Amino acid sequence: MASSETQPGRTGTADLAGLEAGLDALETKEAAERLPVGRILVTKVLPPIVAIGLVLAIWQLVYVAEVQPDYLLPSPLDVGDEFAEMWRQGTLFEYIWTSVSRGILGFLIAVTVGTPLGLVVARVKLVRAAIGPVLTGLQSLPSIAWVPAAIIWFGLTNGTIYAVVLLGAVPSIANGIVSGVDQIPPLYLRAGRMLGARGLTSVRHVLLPAALPGYLAGLKQGWAFSWRSLMAAELIVQSPSLGTGLGQLMEGFRTMQNMSGVLATIILILVVGVAIDLLFFSPLERRVLRSRGLLARVA
């Protein structure tokens, strides 16, 4: 290129660089500032605490008004005493761990089965036509419906519990990756092909990372299904050799007509489900979405 600095109306190389730097600076958005800790407390932490407080207050009011006798509707304090009792006996974490360890193991098996299954259904037309609808149908089948069959197959063993968990979680994880793959913009696959990605290279460098948000949503749902199915199974499958999980604990309280204990167990089941989601899945999902610019920081 001929030297152009002297020509009027022509942009020299240095001018062009400056112009471009200016455009870049003008068009680049300032990174959103992190909210101060005080504001996070007020906007994120306070509302759920207030909501829980309100529920407890209403509960206490209904109890004081004696709408139902206290063996049917115990007070929040009675339920709290149940927690305190389990804490004193040192059994609280034992119950929780029995269930959570089963839930996690079942979930991990479901992931190893559901992921390749979902990939095959998503990518192979024939397989999709054959078992795609079944997979979706299985998702709407309540997993408790599998319990009688599982007991006949496996008896009152851990096998029954895991069978029910897998039948609940595998379809939802597989469907998660199917919808994750379906939602990939075709442009990414074409771009990948143009860059020379074929076959397994394409799966590894384009398909899997592109499907990750949908896959994570599927995993999250898969965990919810695992946990639900586990509770259904534990409620019914009772045997001294199986140890006491939360479901068995609750069934034990029911046979003793201990309403406080039943309510305390329901709260535990809820807390564990929410905690695993809040501590593990939500941060992971948010991180992935934010790094792709798919999650606007709430101002």
Place this chain on the structure above:
Amino acid sequence: MALALDKPGSDGGTETEFAVRLDHVSKSFGRPGKQQLVLDDISLDVAPGEFVTLIGASGCGKSTLLNLTAGLDAASAGTIAVPGGRPALMFQEHALFPWLTAGRNIELALRLRGVPKNERGPEAERLLTLVRLTGAYGKRVHELSGGMRQRVALARALAQDSRLLLMDEPFAALDAITRDVLHEELTRIWNETGVSVLFVTHNVREAVRLAQRVILLSSRPGRIVHEWRVGIDQPRRIEDAEVSALSVEITERLREEIRRHGQQ
């Protein structure tokens, strides 16, 4: 249809006389008996280092032609020869992978090309510097402006080290100021790298601003109607009188083609 794909650089010293040759290429879509002809008997050479723009109204099969040349689709008849190996393709949307940083996007292209690991980082930095985005290595795609994304996309296309760069309306979605700057950038990079460019657009001025040769396609089916050699010296500006004059001439011809469709 035969698509000749040699390894880049395998032809070493023997310089071919073209970067891409389309020989009587036709393309139809639809099932047999109810076919629609999209491209009709297109013969076209792009010389090594040449910058050619294809221009035409909607339905002229411009994008189809690029897809065929890129090897993303197969021609119904005729042959396409790309002696320099798999061409690089730049889309209207940046098509950068949002799960990777700008630098990693380029490194992925290098990796798929077979560049050894320890050379990828410096090479990605070099390409980012070439498109004047030296500090952008660690930036995520969504943190970049539209113009910056297209420059990273250009750097990623160049990372393929292909001798032929196909561009499918790459600046159509940009604002006029940015587009103008990117025209200058592209001209500069084309000069520096000596890559051959086949550039598709429906913007006549853009075509004249950039190209050494402008080819006009008719619509439904796409046929080559006319071709202009652009003898205006680079650097050009889109506002130049000569660019305007030729643009007026090409636009007249383009409108004639479009009117024909209303009369049928």
